[in-house]
Structures are given as C-alpha cells and as structure tokens.
Amino acid sequence: MAFDRLIKRIDELHNPSVAGLDPRLEYVPQFIQDASFVKLGHTLEAAADAILQFNKALIDALYDVVPAIKPQAAYYEMYGWAGVRTLAETIRYAQSKGMFVMTDGKRNDIGATMTAYATAHLGKVDVDGVELEPFGADALTVNGYLGTDGIQPLLDVCEKYDKGIFVLAKTSNPSSGELQDRLIDGKPVYEIMGEMCENWGSRQIGAYGYSAVGAVVGATYPEQLAELRKKLPHTLFLVPGYGAQGGGAQGVAGAFDENGRGAIVNSSRAIMCAWKKEENCPETAFAEAARREAIRMRDDITAYL
Numbered sequence: 043m044a045f046d047r048l049i050k051r052i053d054e055l056h057n058p059s060v061a062g063l064d065p066r067l068e069y070v071p072q073f074i075q076d077a078s079f080v081k082l083g084h085t086l087e088a089a090a091d092a093i094l095q096f097n098k099a100l101i102d103a104l105y106d107v108v109p110a111i112k113p114q115a116a117y118y119e120m121y122g123w124a125g126v127r128t129l130a131e132t133i134r135y136a137q138s139k140g141m142f143v144m145t146d147g148k149r150n151d152i153g154a155t156m157t158a159y160a161t162a163h164l165g166k167v168d169v170d171g172v173e174l175e176p177f178g179a180d181a182l183t184v185n186g187y188l189g190t191d192g193i194q195p196l197l198d199v200c201e202k203y204d205k206g207i208f209v210l211a212k213t214s215n216p217s218s219g220e221l222q223d224r225l226i227d228g229k230p231v232y233e234i235m236g237e238m239c240e241n242w243g244s245r246q247i248g249a250y251g252y253s254a255v256g257a258v259v260g261a262t263y264p265e266q267l268a269e270l271r272k273k274l275p276h277t278l279f280l281v282p283g284y285g286a287q288g289g290g291a292q293g294v295a296g297a298f299d300e301n302g303r304g305a306i307v308n309s310s311r312a313i314m315c316a317w318k319k320e321e322n323c324p325e326t327a328f329a330e331a332a333r334r335e336a337i338r339m340r341d342d343i344t345a346y347l
C-alpha cells in the first residue's frame with residue numbers, strides 16, 4: 043500500500059514532514075538562472091531548466107532527512123510545456139533518491155475526465171499496446187466535491203498501481219470556512235468530506251491502519267485537525283499551512299495518533315527560500331540552508347509528539 047511506504051519512511055527518518063517544491067524563478071539563486079540563460083536564452087525552457095537544477099540540488103540536500111516532496115503542479119504549468127517536463131523530471135529524480143512524491147494537483151472533474159487525470163498522474167497510458175507512465179507520482183491531491191463518481195477512477199488506479207490520494211477536506215486558506223464550515227444536519231461540510239474519505243478508503247487499508255485515501259487538513263485550523271483525527275481513524279492527513287502561512291508545531295500536534303503517526307506536515311516556501319531569510323547566507327549555500335530549515339522543522343514538530 044502506497045501510504046505504508048510513506049509511513050515506513052517517516053518512521054525511518056523520524057520525520058513526519060514533506061518538503062513542498064513550489065518553485066518560482068525568483069526563488070532560484072542568480073548563478074543557476076544565469077547558467078540556464080547562457081545555455082537557452084531568456085526563454086521558458088531556460089526558466090524550467092534553472093528550476094530543475096534548483097530542485098535537484100534541494101532533493102540532494104534533503105533526501106536523507108525528509109521522507110517526501112510535494113511539487114505543486116501550478117508552479118510548473120506556469121512555465122508551459124518545459125515547466126511540465128521539469129515536473130516529470132523532478133518526480134523521477136526524487137524517487138531515484140528514495141523519496142515519496144505527492145503531486146499537488148487538486149484535480150477534480152466528472153468520472154471520465156478523472157480517469158484521464160488518474161492515468162496521467164498515478165497510472166499508465168496505453169500507446170498502441172505499450173503501457174507508459176506519464177508522471178508516475180506516488181500520490182495526488184484531489185478535490186472530492188464532485189462526489190463518488192469523480193473519485194472512483196482514482197480508487198481504481200490506486201489499487202492497480204499501489205498509489206494514494208489526498209482529498210481536500212478542511213483547507214488552510216483564510217476563506218476555507220465560507221463553504222467548508224457550513225453545517226448540514228448539524229455537521230460541518232469538512233467533516234462530511236472526511237467521512238466520505240473514510241468510506242472511499244475502506245477497501246484499501248494498509249498495515250498501519252491507514253487507507254489509500256488521505257485528507258488535506260490545514261495546519262492553520264488546529265481544533266478541526268484534532269477533532270478530525272479522532273473521527274477519522276483510517277485517514278492519513280496531509281497538513282499544509284505550517285511555516286509561511288502561520289501554522290505551528292503545537293497546532294499540528296493534534297493531527298497525530300497515539301503512536302505519533304497519521305499525518306505529514308508540509309512546508310514549501312519556508313524550506314525553498316530559507317537561504318533568502320538566513321542572515322549572511324551566500325546564494326551558493328541555498329541547499330544547505332534548506333536542509334537546516336527542514337531539520338529545524340522536524341525537531342520542532344517531533345518535540346510535541
């Protein structure tokens with residue numbers, strides 16, 4: 043089961059966190075950008091090339107400390123087809139270093155189209171009788187608000203190819219409550235979505251008791267995190283919002299079960315841009331700064347477990 047692999051790696055590294063790779067060109071040190079501009083001019087291909095070099099250096103600095111990366115697809119799509127190629131190459135590179143990769147795509151649509159998304163990100167596509175893997179991530183974030191027929195194709199792909207999904211339940215952004223906190227028969231919508239995750243995952247439960255269907259619950263809502271942890275015993279949580287969005291270690295502690303499992307906390311900008319925040323950090327030391335921030339985050343979170 044895909045999340046068994048993730049939990050095993052979290053246990054090995056004693057680190058329930060994931061490094062988000064959401065690169066904008068301005069996060070990439072100038073010396074890397076310049077090398078790509080010399081090679082490819084001021085083009086989208088050069089931007090995507092610089093981002094790939096940046097990502098690879100970050101992965102080299104993080105893979106023995108952090109169990110997983112979470113590339114957010116939007117930051118790659120922003121650079122067109124070359125950016126999307128960088129996404130695919132980043133996924134492959136991280137996996138070659140033993141990292142678990144969860145693509146943050148937040149895909150959702152009708153069942154037929156979800157089959158295409160599931161094939162693209164987690165499955166294999168048939169090209170005239172030859173099965174090829176387009177992106178090959180280990181997990182994908184999705185939006186479940188279209189209901190079961192939108193999620194079923196993903197469940198099939200998860201079962202066939204040993205993958206996982208994280209479904210949006212209670213998102214970290216300030217307006218998430220406008221819809222997600224509304225009550226239906228006395229129950230908030232995010233809790234109903236959490237129960238749907240439990241139900242969708244019920245046929246694919248792994249060795250640690252967590253299913254292939256996880257939920258996204260924001261670090262910025264500690265009460266809801268703790269409440270959902272108690273109510274959703276088989277649902278692994280992906281917890282974004284730590285660091286740059288103001289979530290902290292004490293607030294995410296409630297996301298974990300009594301064995302210190304059940305959640306993985308994301309930080310993107312705080313890790314990628316650590317070199318810009320550290321005093322007197324030369325740009326050539328960007329990867330070491332990211333590693334220091336990842337270790338600080340690990341120690342911060344595990345102190346509460």
Ligand SMILES: O=c1ccn([C@@H]2O[C@H](COP(=O)(O)O)[C@@H](O)[C@H]2O)c(=O)[nH]1
Nearest residue numbers: 064114213214282283286287309310311
């Ligand atoms: O509720 C959500 C769901 C997803 N995200 C994503 O997580 C990262 C957060 O980045 P930071 O730089 O650590 O703030 C980003 O990819 C979001 O798209 C989220 O923040 N909240």
